[in-house]
Amino acid sequence: MKLRRTLRFHGLKKPRVRQTWNKYNLFNLANDRQALNTIGSNVKTFFQQKWAAKRLARGYHGEHIKERAWERMFDRRLLSVVNMEPRYMAQYDGSEQASGRGQGKAGSQESEILEKQRGSGKKTPYMQMAFAPMERRLDIAVFRALFASSARQARQFCVHGAVKVNGKRMKYPGYLLNPGDMFQVDPERVLFATGAKKDPAAVADALKPAEDSEAAPEAEASSDAEPPAEGEPTPEGASAAEPTEPAAAPEDPAKAERAELKALRDRVKGFLKTSFGDLSAKQKQSLRALSKDIKTAISKTKGGGEDIDGLSTLFSQLEVDTKEAESNRNAPDAEVDEQGLTRSERERLSELLAEESENPWDPDKPYATPWRPRPFMAPFVFIPRYLEVNQKICSAVYLRHPVARAGKAEVPSPYGELVNELAFNWYLRRR
Amino acid sequence: MRQWMQEYGEQFREHRSEGPKYLDDYRPFPNNKLFASEPVLGEDSRETIWRKVVQEGEAIKSVSANFGVDMRRVAAVVRLKEVEKAWEREGKKLATPYARAVMSMLPKQRLSEGQEFEPINEIHVHSYTQQQLFLPTSESRHFTREDAAKAFGDNILPADKRVPHPELINLEKDVLSGKSVEEAKEAFEKAAMESEVAAARKEQKRLLHEEKHTTKVNASRFEFRFKDINVDDVGKDGRSRQGTGWRYGVPFYDRRRGEIKIPTKVE
Numbered sequence: 001m002k003l004r005r006t007l008r009f010h011g012l013k014k015p016r017v018r019q020t021w022n023k024y025n026l027f028n029l030a031n032d033r034q035a036l037n038t039i040g041s042n043v044k045t046f047f048q049q050k051w052a053a054k055r056l057a058r059g060y061h062g063e064h065i066k067e068r069a070w071e072r073m074f075d076r077r078l079l080s081v082v083n084m085e086p087r088y089m090a091q092y093d094g095s096e097q098a099s100g101r102g103q104g105k106a107g108s109q110e111s112e113i114l115e116k117q118r119g120s121g122k123k124t125p126y127m128q129m130a131f132a133p134m135e136r137r138l139d140i141a142v143f144r145a146l147f148a149s150s151a152r153q154a155r156q157f158c159v160h161g162a163v164k165v166n167g168k169r170m171k172y173p174g175y176l177l178n179p180g181d182m183f184q185v186d187p188e189r190v191l192f193a194t195g196a197k198k199d200p201a202a203v204a205d206a207l208k209p210a211e212d213s214e215a216a217p218e219a220e221a222s223s224d225a226e227p228p229a230e231g232e233p234t235p236e237g238a239s240a241a242e243p244t245e246p247a248a249a250p251e252d253p254a255k256a257e258r259a260e261l262k263a264l265r266d267r268v269k270g271f272l273k274t275s276f277g278d279l280s281a282k283q284k285q286s287l288r289a290l291s292k293d294i295k296t297a298i299s300k301t302k303g304g305g306e307d308i309d310g311l312s313t314l315f316s317q318l319e320v321d322t323k324e325a326e327s328n329r330n331a332p333d334a335e336v337d338e339q340g341l342t343r344s345e346r347e348r349l350s351e352l353l354a355e356e357s358e359n360p361w362d363p364d365k366p367y368a369t370p371w372r373p374r375p376f377m378a379p380f381v382f383i384p385r386y387l388e389v390n391q392k393i394c395s396a397v398y399l400r401h402p403v404a405r406a407g408k409a410e411v412p413s414p415y416g417e418l419v420n421e422l423a424f425n426w427y428l429r430r431r
Numbered sequence: 432m433r434q435w436m437q438e439y440g441e442q443f444r445e446h447r448s449e450g451p452k453y454l455d456d457y458r459p460f461p462n463n464k465l466f467a468s469e470p471v472l473g474e475d476s477r478e479t480i481w482r483k484v485v486q487e488g489e490a491i492k493s494v495s496a497n498f499g500v501d502m503r504r505v506a507a508v509v510r511l512k513e514v515e516k517a518w519e520r521e522g523k524k525l526a527t528p529y530a531r532a533v534m535s536m537l538p539k540q541r542l543s544e545g546q547e548f549e550p551i552n553e554i555h556v557h558s559y560t561q562q563q564l565f566l567p568t569s570e571s572r573h574f575t576r577e578d579a580a581k582a583f584g585d586n587i588l589p590a591d592k593r594v595p596h597p598e599l600i601n602l603e604k605d606v607l608s609g610k611s612v613e614e615a616k617e618a619f620e621k622a623a624m625e626s627e628v629a630a631a632r633k634e635q636k637r638l639l640h641e642e643k644h645t646t647k648v649n650a651s652r653f654e655f656r657f658k659d660i661n662v663d664d665v666g667k668d669g670r671s672r673q674g675t676g677w678r679y680g681v682p683f684y685d686r687r688r689g690e691i692k693i694p695t696k697v698e
Contacts, residue, residue: 012432027432030454032462077558082549084594090603094576103570125465126530145496147535166697174693177435181502181697182510184444187526194529209449359528362664373532378446381536382468388510392479393518397507408467416459 002153003064007183016059017414020150022382029379029414039419050137051335053415055424061131061413062140064152069174070134080404088113095272110242119406123168127417130424132402135386139173145389146381147185147398148193150375156195162186177398188315188365195367196374203363206285288361291353361420384410387390444657451538472500472508472541472548474530479542481504481512492623496599499547559584598622 006016010024016360028035039052062070090112099105105413139155142163146155158173164184165175172251177183203391309430359370383389385405389396402410437652446452450470455461472480483489484505491509495502518525526619565580568574580589591600591634598619605610605615648655665674670681684690 023436023440025452026432026441027435031435031437031459037463080556081550081553082556084590086552086594086596086599087598089591089594090607094579095573098574099569128463168697170694170697172693174691175697176693176695178696182507187524187529190526191529285578300555316490317671327681348636371528373446373529373536375444376440378452378536379443379454379459381451382453383471384538385469388507388511389471390508390515391512391533392525392527394526394529395511395513395514397511399501399503403555405550407465409465412460412466413463416463416465421464 006152016056016063018063019060019140020152021374021377022150023376023403026376026379031416036415036419039422041418045210050422050426053419054426057131057413057415057419057423062137064153064155065134065137065174069260071427073133073176075133076424076428078126078404079132079401080124080126080129083117083405084274085113085117116282122407124404124406125409126404127418127424128413129402129404129411130420130427131413132411133176135384136176136398136401137173138165138170138175138177141183141387141396141398142185143179144384145183145387146194146383146391147190147394149377153193157185157189162189163293164326170275179398179400182395182397184393187394190394191365191371192367194374195379198366198368206361207363285361287352287356291356356382382412384412446532446536447537468537468538469549472504473539473541474534475541476542477508477512480508484509485513490620490623492596492598492627493620495551496596496619496623497544498542499545499549499551500542501549501551502595504549509684511590550663552596552599554590554595557583557587559587597634608628 007016010016010020010022010028012024012027015028015035017032017035018025035056038056039049041049044052048403053312058067060072062391065185067108090109091113118217135144140151142148142154144150148157158175159171161169162185163170163179165181167184169184172181223224356370386400386401387396388399404410432447439554443452453459453468457467458464460466473681480494482493482496491505494504496498500504515525530673539554560583564582572578574678575589575596576591577589594600600642602615602619603623605618606612610618644659646657648657660675667673669678677685
């Protein structure tokens with residue numbers, strides 16, 4: 001299907017609110033009065049008002065869906081619910097509402113529960129449900145479940161086969177979800193859609209020094225020795241220990257390994273001494289390098305001599321069981337184990353390593369790593385009640401159709417009753 | 432725009448604090464006063480629901496009534512949690528950083544017994560009841576909800592039978608009739624369990640019945656399923672929706688060019 005072009009999609013001169021998490025969209029959403037004035041309820045004819053309202057509303061609700069397709073989906077029956085209070089129903093059988101009317105009783109003394117059941121005088125906003133059938137569409141549900149940053153992107157995910165419904169691939173974005181349907185989106189796509197943009201230049205920069213260090217370790221050591229930026233400590237052990245490594249290399253390999261591990265230990269200590277609290281980007285980078293080095297050290301010393309084992313087991317322990325450290329929390333903090341690290345230092349290190357393994361730096365991903373949410377995401381983040389979402393597995397269940405209840409409507413719409421009512425009247429086809 | 436961004440919009444660039452941050456308090460759309468971002472279940476609440484249902488074997492209905500969470504939501508939480516646990520067992524990577532970020536931006540509500548998360552006893556407003564109806568009756572008549580349902584239509588059930596938790600009404604009735612709360616609750620738990628078992632049995636019976644009446648043939652790529660059909664399904668005028676296949680005089684657009692056949696359900 002050919003989609004409408006997105007020229008001036010988030011235009012500022014003729015603003016339209018769209019189903020996206022765009023920065024410009026946020027601005028248009030915040031300054032919506034201007035768009036609402038175009039309806040001009042006191043200058044335009046009724047037909048013109050309906051046209052203007054429909055244009056505004058359709059600019060948001062599934063603007064990528066053809067008008068004909070939407071007209072077919074439109075339904076003039078609007079769903080609403082009433083909550084029945086069990087206590088009221090147990091107490092009364094409904095006859096008390098009519099009793100005495102014939103004798104001229106003006107109004108029955110209604111119980112508090114009945115008042116609550118009726119929504120304490122609030123009206124049910126039926127007109128807000130004008131675009132409820134749209135919310136049944138798979139692509140829009142994927143967008144509502146926060147798995148895509150726009151409805152168009154959600155549509156693309158469906159078409160590209162990244163969305164499953166009840167475990168089966170569903171390539172039609174126009175599939176209408178049935179109550180109880182579970183849809184899943186490929187987590188990689190979700191991370192891409194909701195994550196910050198990758199900066200290729202930064203990735204190239206980050207990759208460069210790693211290659212350099214293999215070629216010329218001395219050069220790196222000297223660069224490490226430079227004075228650190230304010231508030232950002234350099235691991236002292238790193239600069240101190242690394243020059244010793246090439247010197248030890250020509251000698252006995254076991255000795256060299258031990259020296260390497262010692263250097264690592266020093267780096268860990270240097271790191272922990274200085275980096276309690278939140279880490280800066282630079283510090284995280286060095287932590288990443290450290291964890292990589294620890295891994296290689298462990299794999300190198302797997303079959304090594306006994307004298308190295310003490311240190312290597314320390315690192316493997318740190319890697320494998322982070323839980324043990326937690327259980328031993330009550331042990332005296334100052335007690336230094338045989339590897340030369342205090343208990344709190346070990347805990348902190350294992351915590352950091354766990355965080356790193358959960359959200360790793362990976363230049364191959366199409367989004368910025370370690371993953372972080374994209375800018376200007378928070379004001380758009382809400383999940384309507386007709387969906388139940390599990391973010392960890394990027395899956396959601398469409399519980400039921402959206403409904404209106406006293407004082408609230410479940411269809412997420414940027415416009416109030418004025419616009420929605422006029423738009424609903426447009427589609428009634430009696431214009 | 433630039434000025435607005437500098438003065439006001441910059442605070443939305445990065446989400447630092449815990450909890451939601453919308454343009455207008457708890458409303459993501461400042462011009463729509465009728466839509467608010469409602470709290471979702473937090474991670475620990477989902478875990479609690481899963482534990483209650485799967486490990487402690489409580490009926491979904493009673494979990495729903497205790498925590499004030501819709502029955503369908505309870506079932507969905509359990510279903511999603513099961514998938515999550517399966518992924519963990521398989522060693523599949525979960526989108527944990529994403530989950531953490533999104534949960535920090537959403538309003539959350541902790542579950543506690545006796546506190547309502549959402550209305551659980553809702554019934555749809557039946558379209559027959561949406562029109563005004565004048566029904567002449569005697570003044571002395573005891574006109575109950577049952578009578579009202581009958582007046583609106585022949586096949587409309589009264590509200591007492593349409594609510595998702597009729598057991599809760601019985602609980603309240605028990606309490607009103609002087610039973611102790613513990614006793615009433617016990618009876619409620621029992622009734623909830625019974626109704627769940629009955630529903631499961633009914634569903635199983637339906638599946639068995641369906642299986643009995645379909646013949647399955649395994650081909651190399653497909654499984655063919657044959658069902659018995661009845662020619663009388665087309666009805667008296669031959670136009671009933673229940674009828675199968677092409678019928679004389681009834682348009683059948685199945686093979687028309689450009690006809691899109693999006694599935695209507697996935698099982």
